[in-house]
Amino acid sequence: MSHTAQQLIQWGRDVVDIENSALEQLHKHIDSSDFVQACELCLKTKGKVIVMGMGKSGHIGNKIAATLASTGTPAFFVHPGEAAHGDLGMLSDKDLVIAISNSGEAHEIQTLMPVIKRMGLSLIAITGRPESSLAQLADVHLSIAVGEEACPLGLAPTTSTTATLVLGDALAVALLQARGFTADDFALSHPGGSLGRKLLLKVSDIMHKGDALPTVSPQHTIAEALLEISAKGLGMTAVVDDNQVLLGLFTDGDLRRVIDAGVDLRESRIDQVMTANCVTLEQDVLAAEALKIMEQHNINGILLVDAEKRPVGALNMLDLVRAGVL
Known part of the structure; x- marks a missing residue:
């Protein structure tokens, strides 16, 4: 298939435009009471925040967990597939689960729900469908509904994963500020490399x-x-x-x-x-x-x-x- 330089530029710009539009919609979702409830759940959790997601949602979930952990909210990522084969033992009854699935119907996550509910864990669902099974099971649902994926085939998660990533950052930073998390606190979890030197070295x-x-x-x-x-x-x-x-x-x-x-x-x-x-x-x-x-x-x-x-x-x-x- 032949293409011109201008076509490549335009295709790239189209992606940025579509994802920008989705983030404007996400701004409205954050204005809802659901975001406040999600923050309050995280703040009162005495254990850790457990983030789950399959496929591309899992990759984004891994990053969200890392961001939470480095900004004052103890968190780690658990792969749903591995959780069903023993890793669910990492969870305690004091933890909070954040489950990510754009469709809200990921089988691997659905399989874990009976155990999570039996343990009495609070559940925050991040999906693109508030009517989905996962959203309905959750204590709080955070919407990442987007008008369209940037992929012209409508298949590859693109806009939805961007929205999820930004929502995760919004949650982490809101919690950081609510906790009064400081640069010194940040440095304690980043002692290595130039970042640690800048923040800890006297x-x-x-x-x-x-x-x-x-x-x-x-x-x-x-x-x-x-x-x-x-x-x-x-x-x-x-x-x-x-x-x-x-x-x-x-x-x-x-x-x-x-x-x-x-x-x-x-x-x-x-x-x-x-x-x-x-x-x-x-x-x-x-x-x-x-x-x-x-x-x-x-x-x-x-x-x-x-x-x-x-x-x-x-x-x-x-x-x-x-x-x-x-």
């Missing part, structure tokens, strides 16, 4: 401290301060008094400015050219927050201080890159 975990922290006294010359900057390799040095309280900061950028101004590097004291009111942070701040503040102030390095304004550490953009925060 500046104290990556800062240079002790002998690696560059410091000079206010009476030191600029040239002497440059030796400290070079030795510690952070492109800056803190200027502290005899009690180690921070007086100011001198950076590579400051050096360029004093050179342009013709300042004598060997004779001029560092306290004459330092930045007195420099930006600082406390060491318990998240590394991601430190990055945000550094970008806002357009600086490449920052000092970490204690409650008495004594420098306890320092870091720069390179440290954030190495830590995977940037």
Whole structure:
């Protein structure tokens, strides 16, 4: 079959248009009391949310379960076929079941209904047919009814699976907000990879401290301060008094400015050219927050201080890159 580039583009656009129209309809379904009831059922469940679905509904259900689990609602996916052969033992009498079937008549799910009902579990059905068997058995029915599938044959689940996925996201996010779920809570279930580093890593975990922290006294010359900057390799040095309280900061950028101004590097004291009111942070701040503040102030390095304004550490953009925060 021959085709043109414009035909391929149009076919793709047709899919987007059809699915956009379905999502507008889904918006109306969410406005109903059924969505509120489904959220309330999830919130009062003392066990886990068990998501089930066959075929494409199963793939979408797996993702919905994963999204729920990572946003504060304990959940996992159980394959209906495997459930009928032993995996139903994963369920407890404190759990809630979300069963997904566009037709509402999936045989594998229907087979499980007598056991689920005997266990006294609450059931949320997600179907495209409110008159279906599954919808009628459910405590709450959430509609994913769509005008048409994007598949021109009307056979491959396309629009219906998109609607199901979006409905699942809507449910998960509504529950997240109802629970007061925070970024810190989210980080606890995502400790690995860059996401975990951004959400859990604190500046104290990556800062240079002790002998690696560059410091000079206010009476030191600029040239002497440059030796400290070079030795510690952070492109800056803190200027502290005899009690180690921070007086100011001198950076590579400051050096360029004093050179342009013709300042004598060997004779001029560092306290004459330092930045007195420099930006600082406390060491318990998240590394991601430190990055945000550094970008806002357009600086490449920052000092970490204690409650008495004594420098306890320092870091720069390179440290954030190495830590995977940037």
